[in-house]
Amino acid sequence: MLFLKILAVLALLIALLCLLRLGVRASWGAETRVTAILGPVRLPLVPKKEGKPGKEKPKKAKQKKEKPAKEKAPKDRQPLPKPGKEDIREALQLLLPALKRALRKLGRGIRIDPLCVSLVLGGKNDPADAAEKFGYLQAAVWAGMPQLQRWMHIPDPHIHTDVNFDAEKTEVSGEAAVTLRLGTLFAMGFALLIPAVKWFLHYRKRHREDDTKEKTPPVRAEEPPETAA
Numbered sequence: 001m002l003f004l005k006i007l008a009v010l011a012l013l014i015a016l017l018c019l020l021r022l023g024v025r026a027s028w029g030a031e032t033r034v035t036a037i038l039g040p041v042r043l044p045l046v047p048k049k050e051g052k053p054g055k056e057k058p059k060k061a062k063q064k065k066e067k068p069a070k071e072k073a074p075k076d077r078q079p080l081p082k083p084g085k086e087d088i089r090e091a092l093q094l095l096l097p098a099l100k101r102a103l104r105k106l107g108r109g110i111r112i113d114p115l116c117v118s119l120v121l122g123g124k125n126d127p128a129d130a131a132e133k134f135g136y137l138q139a140a141v142w143a144g145m146p147q148l149q150r151w152m153h154i155p156d157p158h159i160h161t162d163v164n165f166d167a168e169k170t171e172v173s174g175e176a177a178v179t180l181r182l183g184t185l186f187a188m189g190f191a192l193l194i195p196a197v198k199w200f201l202h203y204r205k206r207h208r209e210d211d212t213k214e215k216t217p218p219v220r221a222e223e224p225p226e227t228a229a
Helices: 002-019 085-109 127-151 182-215
Strands: 021-028 033-038 041-046 110-122 157-164 171-181
Touching: 002 182, 021 182, 085 110, 085 171, 085 182, 110 127, 127 157, 171 182
Parallel strands: 110 157
Antiparallel strands: 021 033, 021 171, 033 041, 110 171
């Protein structure tokens, strides 16, 4: 009974860990701020907090002790050679389908919320060029955002684009947070681990067999004894 309770607690802890979200929240514009997200914990990365100046401890001179040289035991097996073209081709055949499945899981697990971006082009120096760039920018936003929303979860994006013909410089500001569940990373790791282990075992077995064939001397046929005439 106690063993079942321990298993239930471990299963609950693993489920809670898989639900934790990891990611980064950033804001840019007049000031740039970057914060790491570790579940409920927020750790500021930029700008860094200035720590309190501590007292410098006097450094003690360390005396290096000479260690006796250890004799290396002779290795029975030689290290595996670098993968050749056939090995790489075989690895791609095994890993590419798993990589596609892992990327689909990654996209479904990514959440971008909030996503607020403002981009105002400066068009004072060259109004015609700024207007042309604005058209390209609008086309990229209208064509790219639906594709991003199909691949990952972006619940409420706010993207503002404009042209300011009285300004010389382009102004960019916004805020975004990208998070990913820890369980999604575990699922991706398992999806790639199994085919990678299969390839490595087959690669090692093939090269070990080649080494054994090279080391085994060929068996010579015994010559029949000469008969006296």
